[in-house]
Amino acid sequence: MPKRRDILAIVLIVLPWTLLITVWHQNTVSPLLTLRKGAVPRSAHCSPDDGSEIGNRRDFGQSSDSKEYCPPDKDIVEVIRTEYVYTRPPPWSDILPTIHVITPTYSRPVQKAELTRVANTLLHVPNLHWIVVEDAQRRTTLVTRLLKETGLNYTHLNVETPRSYKLRGDIRDPRFPRGTMQRNLALRWLREMFNLNNTQQGIVYFADDDNTYSLELFEEMRTTRKVSVWPVAFVGGLRYESPKVNAAGKVYGWKTVFDPHRPFAIDMAGFAINLRLILQRPQAYFKLRGVKGGYQESSLLRELVTLNDLEPKAANCTKILAWHTRTEKPVLVNEGKKGFTDPNVEI
Amino acid sequence: MKSALLGRLCLALPWALTLLLVVDIDSGRRRSGRPREPGQPAAAANLSLPTIYAITPTYSRPVQKAELTRLANTFRQLEHFHWVLVEDATFRSRLVADLLAGSGVPAYTQLHVPTPRRYKRPGMPRATEQRNEGLRWVRKNRSLQNSGVVFFADDDNTYSLELFQEMRLTKKVSVWPVGLVGGRRYERPLVEQGHVVGWYTGWRPDRPFAIDMAGFAVNLKVILSNPKAVFKRGGSQPGMQESDFLKQITTVQELEPKAANCTKVLVWHTRTEKANLVFEPKQNQDIIHIEV
Numbered sequence: 001m002p003k004r005r006d007i008l009a010i011v012l013i014v015l016p017w018t019l020l021i022t023v024w025h026q027n028t029v030s031p032l033l034t035l036r037k038g039a040v041p042r043s044a045h046c047s048p049d050d051g052s053e054i055g056n057r058r059d060f061g062q063s064s065d066s067k068e069y070c071p072p073d074k075d076i077v078e079v080i081r082t083e084y085v086y087t088r089p090p091p092w093s094d095i096l097p098t099i100h101v102i103t104p105t106y107s108r109p110v111q112k113a114e115l116t117r118v119a120n121t122l123l124h125v126p127n128l129h130w131i132v133v134e135d136a137q138r139r140t141t142l143v144t145r146l147l148k149e150t151g152l153n154y155t156h157l158n159v160e161t162p163r164s165y166k167l168r169g170d171i172r173d174p175r176f177p178r179g180t181m182q183r184n185l186a187l188r189w190l191r192e193m194f195n196l197n198n199t200q201q202g203i204v205y206f207a208d209d210d211n212t213y214s215l216e217l218f219e220e221m222r223t224t225r226k227v228s229v230w231p232v233a234f235v236g237g238l239r240y241e242s243p244k245v246n247a248a249g250k251v252y253g254w255k256t257v258f259d260p261h262r263p264f265a266i267d268m269a270g271f272a273i274n275l276r277l278i279l280q281r282p283q284a285y286f287k288l289r290g291v292k293g294g295y296q297e298s299s300l301l302r303e304l305v306t307l308n309d310l311e312p313k314a315a316n317c318t319k320i321l322a323w324h325t326r327t328e329k330p331v332l333v334n335e336g337k338k339g340f341t342d343p344n345v346e347i
Numbered sequence: 348m349k350s351a352l353l354g355r356l357c358l359a360l361p362w363a364l365t366l367l368l369v370v371d372i373d374s375g376r377r378r379s380g381r382p383r384e385p386g387q388p389a390a391a392a393n394l395s396l397p398t399i400y401a402i403t404p405t406y407s408r409p410v411q412k413a414e415l416t417r418l419a420n421t422f423r424q425l426e427h428f429h430w431v432l433v434e435d436a437t438f439r440s441r442l443v444a445d446l447l448a449g450s451g452v453p454a455y456t457q458l459h460v461p462t463p464r465r466y467k468r469p470g471m472p473r474a475t476e477q478r479n480e481g482l483r484w485v486r487k488n489r490s491l492q493n494s495g496v497v498f499f500a501d502d503d504n505t506y507s508l509e510l511f512q513e514m515r516l517t518k519k520v521s522v523w524p525v526g527l528v529g530g531r532r533y534e535r536p537l538v539e540q541g542h543v544v545g546w547y548t549g550w551r552p553d554r555p556f557a558i559d560m561a562g563f564a565v566n567l568k569v570i571l572s573n574p575k576a577v578f579k580r581g582g583s584q585p586g587m588q589e590s591d592f593l594k595q596i597t598t599v600q601e602l603e604p605k606a607a608n609c610t611k612v613l614v615w616h617t618r619t620e621k622a623n624l625v626f627e628p629k630q631n632q633d634i635i636h637i638e639v
Contacts, residue, residue, distance in 0.1 A: 113526065120424065341531050347612045
């Protein structure tokens with residue numbers, strides 16, 4: 001009898017401790033799994049060597065851009081995250097530098113679509129101020145309404161490029177600098193609104209309305225002290241153009257095929273400027289006349305910095321965070337000369 | 348006596364601790380499961396909102412990552428949204444897997460199915476196999492108990508956030524205008540007294556459903572109740588994909604017009620130019636590989 005009671009006693013003591021340890025262990029481990037990218041994978045992420053869990057980034061070496069062999073039974077990846085959301089746009093912070101994004105735009109069928117998808121990206125960026133400058137005599141209702149509906153912090157300007165500039169050659173002619181007057185107007189506006197005594201930090205970025213931007217890009221440029229630079233995809237007839245960065249983290253040249261000897265062989269989407277610098281050099285603008293194709297960016301940057309001052313971002317210019325995408329002109333052949341669809345329906 | 352009391356305490360203590368811990372975990376889980384933002388309290392509280400399943404076929408080309416990035420930047424703002432991305436590939440690609448993982452879209456599924464070479468000729472319908480694979484996944488993994496809406500979202504179109512609000516309450520099949528398609532500024536269903544009576548389009552208005560892939564959404568129950576309804580290849584003329592699919596599951600009379608009786612354009616059939624890579628070297632390529 002005593003023996004049975006002893007055994008019972010031992011079980012009653014050991015069992016709860018075992019349970020306790022198991023439950024405690026589970027509790028501390030599973031939140032860690034969910035915190036890592038916030039993913040709770042239903043099936044294991046596929047990798048060639050072993051069934052390692054999702055979020056475990058393994059270096060696949062010199063594999064080609066995209067192909068990787070995955071065994072067929074681990075084909076389907078389904079991920080459902082349990083934690084979610086944030087307000088859009090994110091609440092304003094007093095600490096983060098404001099990013100002033102200058103977007104010149106002009107009226108054409110795809111305009112609303114372009115601005116919509118740029119806005120959908122910008123809605124995620126904290127402390128963002130969108131300066132949209134229309135190439136128009138008057139601010140259009142289309143853009144006015146769009147900006148208001150996004151909920152973004154914005155400024156809506158307009159300046160019409162004189163016909164003499166517009167009609168020179170084909171509108172697609174890369175030698176013709178488009179958006180110049182609009183960008184300059186935005187710079188002038190910034191100089192009027194802010195002065196050097198103002199302590200609010202700011203970064204200026206020129207974002208064309210047909211490009212594609214990753215959210216990481218905006219966080220990279222936020223730490224710009226003078227002028228920061230990074231690679232841009234699909235420019236200069238290449239997969240990407242990039243600044244050349246030496247071991248000391250300084251830019252010493254440009255990895256481009258098209259005229260690499262430009263003072264700043266970089267695309268408009270490839271650099272950002274600290275607002276302070278813009279205010280310190282009030283004469284620095286994009287040159288309007290007599291600028292060769294591809295030299296627009298140089299015409300401004302050489303008034304602001306030297307090559308040595310440039311700050312390389314995007315992992316020392318090895319990651320692509322901005323793509324110079326271009327949208328096809330839509331086929332509107334069925335509109336005819338007089339237009340067929342109801343012009344009151346806004347597109 | 349003392350030792351007996353001590354003994355009993357030792358016995359009770361671990362049980363009490365275990366109980367406390369379990370209660371704590373349970374309440375903790377319930378706390379963290381609730382969405383935290385104050386921005387959309389009404390929608391968040393309504394857990395029975397139908398989920399939108401967006402089936403996106405995609406294929407590898409230079410602008411793929413850019414297209415998916417800006418699509419993700421739109422989709423990650425949506426609640427109760429499940430992105431079903433189907434690659435035209437023999438194997439799942441790392442580019443897409445990494446992109447999805449870092450995209451911020453809370454729920455997604457990555458699938459892949461290659462298009463047979465004989466179907467990759469100009470003029471032939473595209474992405475048929477991929478959309479069907481998406482439908483197959485939905486049919487296999489969702490049941491009539493789930494509430495949802497299925498939508499076909501091509502990766503180069505542009506979607507406004509309002510569009511998803513419109514399609515969410517689809518009872519059977521809903522339709523709306525699409526911009527920049529059919530050779531016109533927009534194509535749209537003609538609506539009278541809340542019903543679709545015809546089609547306003549610049550291209551083949553004699554189609555049974557003269558609508559673009561981005562111009563309609565289907566309730567999940569309709570997809571599940573019509574398990575044989577798929578996009579067809581055999582005997583399908585170009586531009587008839589949508590019609591051939593829709594006539595298997597609905598009639599024009601049943602269509603639900605959205606977007607203010609089909610007078611607002613909330614989605615645009617944009618197309619991205621092919622990237623100009625004329626200066627890419629054939630030899631002497633870069634020493635490092637950068638994903639674009």
